[in-house]
Amino acid sequence: MPVVDENAAIRLQDVSFRWPGRSGFGFEVSHLEVARGQTMFLVGPSGSGKSTLLSLICGIVAPDSGRVEIDGEDLGALSAARRDRLRAERIGIVFQMFNLLPYASALDNVLLALAFAPGRRRRLKGREREEALRLMGALGLPSSLVATAPAAELSVGQQQRVAVARALIGDPGIIIADEPTSALDAAAQSAFLDILFDLVGDVGATLLMVSHDERLAGRFDRVASLTEIARTQMAHTGRSSAEAA
Amino acid sequence: MILLRLAYRSLLNRRLTAILTVFAVALSVALFLGTEKVRTGARASFADTISGTDLIMGARSGGVQLLLYSVFRIGNATNNVTWQSYRDIASRPEVAWTVPLSLGDSHRGFRVLGTTDAYFEHYRYRGGRPLAFAEGGRFKDLFDAVVGADVARELGYEIGDEIVVAHGIASFTKHDDKPFRVAGILAKTGTPVDRTVHVSLEAIEAIHVDWRGGARIPGAEVSAEEVRRMDLSPRAITAALIGVKSRLQVFTLQRAINEYPEEPLLAILPGIALQELWGIVGIAETALSVVSLMVVATALLGLATMILSSLNERRREMAILRAVGARPWTILALLVTEAGLLSLAGVLLGAAMLYAGLFALRPLIDDAFGLYLTIDPPTPRELVMLAGVVAAGLLVSFLPAIRAYKMSLADGMSVKI
Known part of the structure; x- marks a missing residue:
């Protein structure tokens, strides 16, 4: 029985998972831990099991065996509904692109993060709108732009910043970013990371960012390679990536 | 509730297909109700042709x-x-x-x-x-x-x-x-x-x-x-x-x-002969009803198709909802609610079209066919039929909704377009 580290925000131990279906993609992680308040960068080329790992951490799927813990809570022991709730309360997610509902305003997109998270809502004490506007202001988005115009009218860079505001609002504690800069050009990438680190640092949130682009790794507390942490396997070939490598 | 507001926005975003779908349902409902009216009207005026003769x-x-x-x-x-x-x-x-x-x-x-x-x-x-x-x-x-x-x-x-x-x-x-x-x-x-x-x-x-x-x-x-x-x-x-x-x-x-x-x-006996005659004419009446029911079924299938074909473009929407903590059931409920509201809108619009049509066309129908249609509030039977259309709309929407449910489970933590 491994010692539970109370300071771990995210912890995976002896996890194995296979997507249902014949061509199910197999995925194994023996150990991964992200300490609370830490910023971690995971390098992973496509096919390295990135989205499977994120699905496990976010509780979208449950592992076939092993433990996935968020703030010390084992997701495997929770029902799907409780996992959804936990994700809503504790994790903010920034996708590669297409983060926003294009027809809704940026403001509504940010407030959507609170729809399933009464705990995050409570923390804001009825000042949800103000906080959303404050965050977007801090991210350099003018309030005239975010309140009414549909999100589809924003530039890609602006949309990514709205996604950061959505991930941060109500202080969920953990931010998961899945290639958040890959749709941006080099200058915008740097500016985006500056602003992300500022805000994450302000609230002391844990940040786990996954990307194939190693050049971004410089400013993170920890850097690891997904291919070293995880073994993937295609069901129909039975060949594991570790053996191939 | 922000979810309902967003669902409304989502629908507004697809308003052209949504409006066409509502119109298809409305037309079918108007046709269906109209057929019922003509049917009962024809039957009544037929039976009213002669009375008092033994x-x-x-x-x-x-x-x-x-x-x-x-x-x-x-x-x-x-x-x-x-x-x-x-x-x-x-x-x-x-x-x-x-x-x-x-x-x-x-x-x-x-x-x-x-x-x-x-x-x-x-x-x-x-x-x-x-x-x-x-x-x-x-x-x-x-x-x-x-x-x-x-x-x-x-x-x-x-x-x-x-x-x-x-x-x-x-x-x-x-x-x-x-x-x-x-x-x-x-x-x-x-x-x-x-x-x-x-x-x-x-x-x-x-x-x-x-x-x-x-x-x-x-x-x-x-x-x-x-x-x-x-x-x-x-x-x-x-x-x-x-x-x-x-x-x-x-x-x-x-x-x-x-x-x-x-x-x-x-x-x-005129009453019995009238019934016998109506038994012959009534086949057309039944055929009319069946056809108008088919039209309603077609419109509802159109509704299901509309939602089904919108699912791919809405995968993003569903992934985002899942990411912020929506349960797959919530997504299913959103789709079914949307279908329910569309069918309800269709039914209400259809009923409105029928009554407007009745008021406008009644004198013409009376003139042309000697058929006097009464304009009454919907009968309990008609209300049951209308409720049935909404229920059928909800039912067919389970087809796309269950598919969306499965998609949202299978997509996991990624936004597919």
Whole structure:
């Protein structure tokens, strides 16, 4: 029985998972831990099991065996509904692109993060709108732009910043970013990371960012390679990536 | 609630397809309700054609055939009833009144009916309503005619106008030597009476005095003045309406007529014959209902297709909702709710279209088909049907909703486009 580290925000131990279906993609992680308040960068080329790992951490799927813990809570022991709730309360997610509902305003997109998270809502004490506007202001988005115009009218860079505001609002504690800069050009990438680190640092949130682009790794507390942490396997070939490598 | 607001925005974002879908549902619902209205309206006005008559008597043939020519003025009698037989039956003790009917001639596409004043006395429609005169009155002279409301309106007749009766139903030979004068115009009834030209039995006799076998007897023409001095008691009639003194005697009398020894006769109960006839016509009615139900089903399938085809473009929406903590059930509920609201909107719009259509078209339908549609609030039966459409809309939406549910589980933590 491994010692539970109370300071771990995210912890995976002896996890194995296979997507249902014949061509199910197999995925194994023996150990991964992200300490609370830490910023971690995971390098992973496509096919390295990135989205499977994120699905496990976010509780979208449950592992076939092993433990996935968020703030010390084992997701495997929770029902799907409780996992959804936990994700809503504790994790903010920034996708590669297409983060926003294009027809809704940026403001509504940010407030959507609170729809399933009464705990995050409570923390804001009825000042949800103000906080959303404050965050977007801090991210350099003018309030005239975010309140009414549909999100589809924003530039890609602006949309990514709205996604950061959505991930941060109500202080969920953990931010998961899945290639958040890959749709941006080099200058915008740097500016985006500056602003992300500022805000994450302000609230002391844990940040786990996954990307194939190693050049971004410089400013993170920890850097690891997904291919070293995880073994993937295609069901129909039975060949594991570790053996191939 | 932000979710509902976003669901509304999402729908607004797809408003063109959504509006078209609602319209398809609305049109189908309007068609369906309209068919119901026409159906019940037709049935009611059909059953209302004749009332208060206990028996209809004619030469022996089929009951429906007798009803068709005596009441609906459709088709022809194969045989006549001799005046002697008619007098015999009419003088039986059970009989309260009789109305003799003599058919066979026409006037510009309308049937000519020879009868007596008793017709205006005893003919009843729509639950016992008597015939009323819009203008003029009954026959006063031998060559007086009383025309139905449609006849007067379509041919533009007024009291005093002269009309000529043609021999037979579709014939070019005319009784133009003995013209009639319009003495009365009946008020609209919504029955075949509206399309009938009524003359006296004696007048039917008079115009045929110098005819044999469908043509005038050459050299034996009798003028209109001469005919007045002749004996014009009828030799035969086509049918007769009979009222009995007591309802209990209807079957006794019916049997007596059916077993009349001198001549093969037939007596029918109009209510039963009407039902029998409606049983034949009713197949069309059922077909109409089935077709309109099919249209509703098609519209609902269109609704399901619309939602189904929107799923791919909405994968992003669903992934985002999942990412912020929505349960797959929430996504299923959103889709089903959307379908429910669309069907509800369709049903309400359809009902509104129907009532607007009824108000606008009722006079035209009444004019064109003699079909008077009532404008009532929806009946419980119709409300149940409308609720059924919404329920069916919800039901078919489970098809795309379950697919979305599966997709949102399978997509995991990635946004697919």
